[in-house]
Amino acid sequence: VAEGELRVVPLFENCSVTWGAAKEIESLALEYRTKDAGDWSKAPPIPYFENVRNYRGSMMGLRESTDYEFRLVAGGDVKAQGAFRTWSTKVPVAKTVEIDPATAMWPIRIDAKGSPDGWIRYTAKDGAVLDVKGAARAFTVEGAEYVLLDDMTLKGGRGPNMIRVENSKGVRIRNCDISDWGRDSAPDYAQKGLWRELTGKKGVVNFDGAIAIGRGTSETVVERCYIHDAHSRANSWYYAHPAGPEAVTMECPDHSTVIRWNDFVGSDLHRFNDAVEGEANFWENGGFNCDADIYGNFFVFCND
16 A cells, blocks of 8 residues: 555455555554554554565454454654454345256356345345256356345256356355365376366366455455265375365455355365366465455364
């Protein structure tokens, strides 16, 4: 951010603060409290990044759906201050779209635009299994805003992803059971034992994420999902660096991704490469990019 500018990004239980400052200020501290609560709490020390002339820090352990105020203080002087409200687990639903497995045409494209005061919810009938029967994926979410994909059982995709999110804001995927996705493949022992596609370009199978969170996305949440038993497989370290399926792939989203309270479980024969894999390890905006939370998850049967 520019000198004197504040950037504040709240999530459910944490909030990041970025403040532009021409130079480092001795003993600068970040303090916060619930609105008009009295005593201030101190955040962890806020570091100064000289290359961009920004202070960047976080306030953690906050309460959901709560108003807070904060200040940056040095030598008794308030250098900057502001306020924010943390996210809420509960969101108002204005419209529900029920997917019928008997008539669905896969993949379903979602570009609907809800609002913070009226989300659009996609779901299926109780007990319904949405078997995409070999289609590339179940859902392509692109250009959408404030959309819920909620309480669905998905299986049978033969592309890299079951749900792909791009160029969207405020997409939440919750309470979904996803299994049996990924490309048909076989091990190529002439190429380090990596699993290779049986059709198409016949490249190495990697980044087969049940959920792919791509570029141009923000405020994306994956919570309370059970993602398990991929169709594709990962090689072991015996041959080479593992490649193969993941529960979630992160492809440099804009910011504000939360992955919480999920069970990402491979199997002994159909192991994950990673439970969650990020693209571009050495890029400044790689992986989750910035302002992200990952907590309360169970990851098992991963080779890397």
